[in-house]
Amino acid sequence: MIDTDKYEGHTPAPWDWFPTPNDSHIGHLQRHSNLTRVTAEIKSRSAEDDANAALIADAPLLLEEVKRLRGRLRDAEDLLVSCGYCRECFWDRESIEDIADEVRSTSSLAIWPTGFTPLCEPCMLLFKEKVVGLE
Numbered sequence: 716m717i718d719t720d721k722y723e724g725h726t727p728a729p730w731d732w733f734p735t736p737n738d739s740h741i742g743h744l745q746r747h748s749n750l751t752r753v754t755a756e757i758k759s760r761s762a763e764d765d766a767n768a769a770l771i772a773d774a775p776l777l778l779e780e781v782k783r784l785r786g787r788l789r790d791a792e793d794l795l796v797s798c799g800y801c802r803e804c805f806w807d808r809e810s811i812e813d814i815a816d817e818v819r820s821t822s823s824l825a826i827w828p829t830g831f832t833p834l835c836e837p838c839m840l841l842f843k844e845k846v847v848g849l850e
């Protein structure tokens with residue numbers, strides 16, 4: 716996971732890039748003044764360089780999007796956990812127990828069936844206990 720704390724204090728958006736005949740400058744624009752802070756220069760001009768300049772200039776926007784999406788993901792995980800799903804593997808106890816019952820009826824081996832997303836370690840322990848009948 717990217718540690719976004721290391722970006723604290725960066726030059727705020729909007730950033731833009733400015734092509735010149737021989738290079739590109741990436742910088743911060745203040746729309747209502749002539750202030751331009753050049754953050755980077757790309758010393759050649761090709762379609763790839765232009766795309767790189769555009770990507771770098773969008774860095775503040777991409778950072779905000781990462782933060783927004785992490786928040787949304789955290790909210791979704793919290794909702795799943797509040798509904799009984801495991802935060803690590805996103806299986807719910809009832810489904811694990813149902814699968815364990817099915818496995819126990821056909822085999823004495825506590826092996827998680829292939830084709831299912833894997834269980835985290837605590838959920839695998841629950842599954843194995845259920846299959847061997849400890850619970």
Ligand SMILES: [Zn+2]
Pocket residue numbers: 801802803804805806834835836837838839
């Ligand atoms: Zn789990």
